[in-house]
Amino acid sequence: MSQRTISYLSSFWLVLVLALGSSSAFTVIPKPFRKNYVRIVNSLNNKLLYYHCKSGDTDFHLKNLQPNTYWEFSFRQNVIGTTLYYCKFWQDKFHAVFDVFTSNEKFQKECGGDHCIWIAQEDGLYLYELKRQTSVKMHDWEINMNVTNHGFCGSCIAVTSSLLIRAKLLANSTPKQHSPSQVGYV
Secondary structure: OOHHHHHHHHHHHHHHHHHHHOHHHHOOOOOOOOEEEEEEEEOOOOOOEEEEEEOOOOEEEEEEEOOOOEEEEEEEOOOOOOOEEEEEEEEOOEEEEEEEEEOOHHHHHHHOOOEEEEEEEOOEEEEEEOOOOEEEEEEOOEEOOOOOOOOOOHHHHHHHHHHHHHHHHHHOOOOOOOOHHHOOOO
16 A cells, blocks of 8 residues: 555544544444443332333333332444334323434433433423433323223223233232223223
């Protein structure tokens, strides 16, 4: 190789390293070798939070959280920058479904980095940004349309029973009586 070619290659690598090292340029490029975390926190008043999180190739199945507890999972983004995880949440007669992680730059800035912390509260679901130590309400709870004022959901009794059985097995708790409105409509 000629001296000129070596000089161009050295300059190219230097510019590339500097570009990847700067925070604004680096956030656009997926970070396939760094771990990302999603945490679900139950801050509901004495209520179980039921949730089901998944991606295109990972399914965490139905889980539940006792009040004032959390569950967390970690993963690495794919190289092409299309990593996406979403969750369905249920509590009482309410539900919500949304992306809890996506590889786009705007979303990662809202999370405040590699940790996305979602907090379930009575009035909605909040995203907690670690760097700024602030919570922002991102999603309201939606009322389950098939649940009546008495908590009866004719079309979701079988689904609710199945969810309750699985949730009890996951929690290793003694069986308790639950109405369909405590789990929510699937």
